[in-house]
């Protein structure tokens with residue numbers, strides 16, 4: 001690779017030793033096939049049907065569209081919180097498990113990530129529908145007396161997306177948790193900290209940078225997620241990505257579609273900046 | 286019998302097929318500095334971890350002031366510990382690290398501030414409360430760890446090779462500090478090391494560990510002067526061993542036949558083995574005399590090497606059947622003047638200063 005190491009151990013920045021040339025084709029590719037179309041879409045949001053900001057006025061002024069924004073943030077927030085709550089203990093178990101077991105479980109997690117997204121989402125549809133396994137089990141256990149509506153609404157979307165997002169929180173957290181020396185937790189215990197105090201005062205603060213960056217990644221990915229909301233969600237409760245798709249595909253309204261896409265992009269960029277500023281892993285210790 | 290302060294009774298610990306600790310029994314007096322000395326893998330840390338409650342023994346019991354500790358979880362044992370690795374909480378300042386044991390005990394803020402200050406003063410780090418551990422040297426971090434382990438006045442302090450990551454000079458400096466702190470606080474210390482010099486410098490008594498068992502417990506002097514086993518003799522102080530044949534052994538006084546025909550009488554030997562068996566004879570390098578003229582009943586050797594070591598001189602010699610014996614002479618010793626490499630010389634020793642082991 002183009003990176004070289006100087007005598008004092010410091011890395012040369014790639015453009016100084018001339019290796020910048022290697023990345024030019026990739027940059028051109030991104031510019032032509034990603035940045036240019038995005039800019040064109042954004043241009044259309046202020047040019048169509050007539051030049052001006054009326055698309056944005058309509059998007060942010062109408063309760064229907066604000067409702068979509070609210071849905072998007074609620075679902076993304078919920079998915080993030082639940083993913084962290086479920087993902088943390090799983091990551092902890094994987095981090096302290098004997099290596100050969102944790103490798104097996106990790107392989108299963110990664111394999112599930114490689115399985116076709118549509119297949120996995122349809123599987124959830126089957127599980128969650130009125131006559132699905134989940135409702136059947138709950139009914140037969142007497143916990144509920146009529147089937148719960150678990151698909152075609154935001155509940156289904158949240159469940160399906162949490163499942164999809166879990167690996168994105170578990171995988172980085174395992175690394176962070178493994179880097180915590182078990183002797184530090186032993187020291188805490190001998191200092192008099194009970195299990196709960198070891199967790200809240202030592203383990204949690206030490207893994208916070210990992211949790212924060214994992215959570216932000218999940219949140220940002222959830223904001224723009226399309227497939228799962230489209231399949232498991234209902235037509236009445238849309239999320240932002242679905243709205244963009246609807247504007248462009250069904251309504252052929254490129255102006256509104258572009259405006260909705262820009263809102264999504266802006267939120268994502270703001271969150272990304274926050275991540276760079278506050279959850280820089282180098283500042284963690 | 287009076288009840289001892291800390292009593293370790295027949296501790297055994299196995300991990301599947303591996304026996305980490307075979308049988309460890311000892312009594313430690315209040316305020317004593319007891320060191321576990323032994324090579325890596327001899328079960329020192331495992332014994333300490335059982336005391337700390339990180340591991341349960343397969344067998345045996347631990348009593349503190351007559352009460353068994355085994356059913357008490359780590360966080361309620363009120364024992365202090367300094368680890369081999371740096372275990373300060375990296376997200377907390379030095380002051381908060383030392384305050385940690387007091388915070389989890391819900392001590393009031395005013396008292397915490399006061400006691401943290403005193404603890405840091407004890408380890409000579411006063412005024413560094415706001416520093417983050419990552420910005421401190423290894424030696425400083427271990428001092429903070431010591432302050433954190435002592436701030437709640439534990440009856441027992443465990444230390445598992447706390448200085449092994451430090452360089453020699455710093456190590457000696459902190460050894461001195463640990464001695465001072467032991468004297469100032471009077472805390473009972475169980476200290477693990479594989480470094481005999483460190484053990485001799487610090488301890489009231491030393492327990493020599495070998496393969497999960499204690500070979501001998503005693504003061505440094507006792508271990509040096511009267512080692513119970515070949516292993517202890519080899520581990521404490523410098524040593525030479527030569528093979529010998531036991532001609533007779535009565536009341537711990539053996540008569541030995543050395544290679545080359547020398548016979549020595551009155552060698553201390555523990556186990557009462559009958560004549561005819563072979564034994565190994567401990568000869569301390571500093572207890573051997575060297576002469577360039579024939580000595581009756583001395584060991585005939587060839588000079589292999591002479592090394593100047595500052596205040597003394599080490600002479601490496603070889604016996605007729607190839608065993609290497611090192612001799613340490615004070616600088617300026619007259620015997621050395623006429624001798625050079627390849628010469629023949631004679632070694633003699635006081636039988637009482639040696640030891641024979643089966």
Ligand SMILES: Nc1ncnc2c1ncn2[C@@H]1O[C@H](COP(=O)(O)OP(=O)(O)O)[C@@H](O)[C@H]1O
Pocket residue numbers: 300303304305306323324325326327328329330331332
């Ligand atoms: N968790 C464990 N699992 C299996 N074997 C262990 C474990 N801990 C220690 N041992 C074994 O027990 C023996 C004693 O280890 P230890 O007490 O750490 O020795 P020391 O501290 O004297 O170097 C070693 O052979 C080690 O391999």
Ligand SMILES: [Mg+2]
Pocket residue numbers: 326329330331
């Ligand atoms: Mg050890």
